[in-house]
Amino acid sequence: MVLCWCVYQSVTVQAGAQTGDIITVQLGQTPGDAQNQPRSANGGDVYTVQISAGGPVNGVREASATQQITVGNTAKTKALATILKTKTAYDNAATSSLNDDLLTYGLSLRVEGSDVTNSGVTPAALAGTTISLDGAAHILVSDAIPANTVLNGTPTAPTGWRVVYTTTPTTTNAEAATWSYTAPSLSSVTRIGFVNDPSVVTSVGTGKTVSGFSIQVKASGI
Known part of the structure; x- marks a missing residue:
């Protein structure tokens, strides 16, 4: 299973737009x-859809994003990053119980x-x-961390990257969360992060993919 979360939206500026006008896209x-x-x-919602029966375990979720640009401005230079998520391993511990199942996910940054x-x-380049x-x-x-699971063990990161942890609720954007290199109680971790060591990796160039990020979770409360 590979999940790629990318949404792109094209906008056509009307001929009557004047230099200096601000165009907002939501x-x-x-x-x-x-x-x-x-x-x-x-x-106008952008929300999750569960194809299988039962619906998402944490309910239907939505998000939004807004961007503005001034007519007449030179096109911006931006890093266009994609995160790829793959289920790399599954272990049911040779039991019928779901509460001891282990799921391992791999992440890549493109x-x-x-x-x-x-x-x-x-x-x-991404800086x-x-x-x-x-x-x-x-x-x-x-x-x-997916619903009904807890972090199991220490995540792994590729060379030049470090693992960070947060207990900030997932209702807060990841970049606004409080992160730490020190692992708290695994059951309290809400997100896992990986950050570059600036002394080793200063940026990720265009056309490059960084792989080797890995997270294992254990089913809980099912």
């Missing part, structure tokens, strides 16, 4: 562009080398930004 509809929110069906948005963006960790700018790759 995809989805949540207060303050909050992420991973319980869905409120009010039109920085696009072409404008996959078709919006005139010039692709750039770090300041998060609540150690005061340095970092590239953050993160994933939430």
Whole structure:
């Protein structure tokens, strides 16, 4: 199973737009562009859909994002990053109980080398930004612990990257969460993150893919 969370939206500017006009584009509809929110069906939503019977275990969730651009501006140079998630292993511990099952996930970070948005963006290398960790700018790759599971053991990271942990609720955007290199109680971890060591990895260039991020969780409370 491979999950790729990418949404691209093209916008056509009307001929009557004047230089200096601000164009706003919103995809989805949540207060303050909050992420991973319980869905409120009010039109224009971007939300999860569960194909199998029963519905998502944490309910239908929605998110949104808003961007603005000024007419007449030169197209921006941006890093276009894609996160790939794959189930790499499964162990049922040779029992019929689900509470001892182990799931291992692998993550990869791909920085696009072409404008996959078709919006005139010039692709750039992915660089770090300041998060609540150690005061340095970092590239953050993160994933939430799935519902009805807990972190099992220490995640693994490729060379030049370090594992970080947060207990901040997933209703807070990952970049706004409080992160730590020190693992808390595994059952309290809400997200796992991987950050670059700036002395080893300064950026991820266009057309490059970084793989080797791995997280194992154990089923719980099923």
